[in-house]
Amino acid sequence: MPQWKSLVAGAVAFVVVVIAGYAAVRWLTPEPGVIISNSVPSLEAEWNNTISRLGIDPVYPPEEDLAVGDLLAIVVSDEEDANETKNNKLDKTSPILRRSVKLAHIDLREQLGKAYAMLTMFLPPESTQPAPKSGPAQNDASSAHLTGLRVFTNDMPKSRLPQAAFPSLIIQADNNATFGTSVAGWGMAKFGASNRGFEELRLTDVRTYGLPSIRAMEALSKYCSDEKTKDDCLESTARKHLERIVGPRINNVYLDENGVNRFGVTIEVVLVNRVYLTNQILHVRRSGTAQGGGARAAKPSSEQSAPAKPPEPPTASGVGERADIDAVKKRLNDVEAQLAKTSLGGALAFESESGSEIVLKETFDRPIAIGIRTVRYDFPKDGGPKTAATP
């Protein structure tokens, strides 16, 4: 009787360990989509984070319709504490296109031309050949192309714009787990899973142009002081236009600890004084998963009296994403081979594999903005003087 008790207790312990092991493997290896969306920040968040570290406001997704001289109303912080808005918060980490509206455009082409006329430009060898004789019809832009001057007109070639180097973004997530147990040849179970998520964003031929901060602030102050245009810079105007994207809560006013009125959502009016452009974006997203397992309960045969070998630890990744998946498959094949030797009892084996790859290579005819820099207009307080300052 005591032998029966110990057998039952042993069987219960084996089942508990098997269930716990399977649950642990499943918990340690979620689906690749889940890894990308939860464990690893989204491409958008990572993009914003990386570009912000360079001191540039990221534009994601990139778009053409952003230029130096654009006057934007933007949300910079959202401290509204109402529970119903907790999942709808906006701040500096939110995409600029989701938290801004274009109020107006200030023509800064003349200032840009003056600013760049003072800079020396080093031309490639082929551009330093003497200019061919041309008639009086030759326009400013084409002659500027030959002399190296930057004239900010509609037909100025992009190659005239100053170059900028940008880092590639690579987001990678790997995890694999294996579990195995055996009870002196009476039963054994083994589960394994491997997942990999990979995402890359690469920008080539990045260009930039812009106005120095002081010149941009002068232009902004002049615009916001002009009788015809000063209303464009009012906080009330900005809030009115942002209400379309944020909702009526943009006007909610709260009290702080000193009993002073504060808007729950803080906004700014800014002038875009520098733009970063690119013509080509490479976006790769790849994911793969493999999982499987086996279990058996059997009377030990004379050949199998020795305890089953403990499971091998997962191999280190790094050879390629196929390596992890193949390693899991190999381990599971070993399980299957052992199951084949079972003399009397039952066995179960399962295996599954899936994967996907998305490659997006986009080349644009005209450059699109991927990041901006701005100068901020300080809203007048108590009818005081209006000033502009950098953020």
Place this chain on the structure above:
Amino acid sequence: MKRIICRLVTILILLAPAPLAAQTSEPRYVVFIHTGPRPADDPAIRQIAGILVKSGFVVRAPDNDSDLIGGPGIDYFSDDALPAAKRLADLLNGLLPKFQIEGVTIKPLSPRKQSVKNPAMHLGVWLFTAPAPQISPPAARR
């Protein structure tokens, strides 16, 4: 063997991930203060509101409305909000007499449930009794 099973179960329980509920922060109630007949920018009322903020409430900018029917009191919109409404009432009943607010009669505030459909986390505070409606004397006949 029993001991081994017990230890295994204990280890599994300890290894289990922490429940999500334990990671969420406590919700904060949003207080709407109505100051009528006093102006909304009354310095004493602003000070009181600042103390409410320090006590953990979120306070919206006051307005100078009055509750012409119900009078002073604290409106709440869900049974779950009653403890918060009581806490707010106790806080204000302790504070209001300490501030010398002119032109109003201070009465104790008590929570009252309203059937109006408002968010459960909102609380309405009607601080003072509304002024008696002024009846203009009939114009003198010539």
